[in-house]
Amino acid sequence: METLLRLSAIIDTFNRRLGRATVWLILATVLLSALTATLRYLLDWGSNAMIEAQWFLFGLVFLLCAPWTLQEQGHVRVDILYGRLPPRWRVGIDILGGLLFLLPVCLLIVVDAWGYFLISFHQNELSMNPGGLLWWPMKLAIPVGFALLGAQGLSEVIKGIAALTGHRPLPDHKGGH
Secondary structure: OOHHHHHHHHHHHHHHHHHHHHHHHHHHHHHHHHHHHHHHHHHOOOOOOHHHHHHHHHHHHHHHHHHHHHHHOOOOOOOOOOOHOOOOHHHEEEEEEEHHHEEEEEEEHHHHHHHHHHHHHHHOOOOOOOOEEEEEHHOOOOHHHHHHHHHHHHHHHHHHHHHHHOOOOOOOOOOOO
């Protein structure tokens, strides 16, 4: 169990650092949006590349911060019962949810999205908009983001099993954000 907990700590550290670094892309997105609007309204000049870059930055924030959000128990839970259950039950539900839903879905998305990325990369796929961006970098971010989310899901399962077996304290989160 100690080896698995070390692996979990490595995954947690990586995703926390990546999430904290990625948060800065929100500022870049806001500044780029302001610049795009300013140029369009003051100078009557627009750029498809700038508009697409806003979408790409937003997508990166979503994809690369999702693992950190999972780690921090920040995803929305709409469950009336979960928060009222004893901690051991909540941990058990989290483990089952990770094993039965999160990890398989992440694996399916990684496998499927990897194929789309490869096609896009080999074709050097460009936006259909004049002056638009290459699409394969964003298509690469999809399997990478879901692989990291799956890794974080594995880390959460490891920590949950460790808590149920007495190798670490039970978490005190109640969900219901």
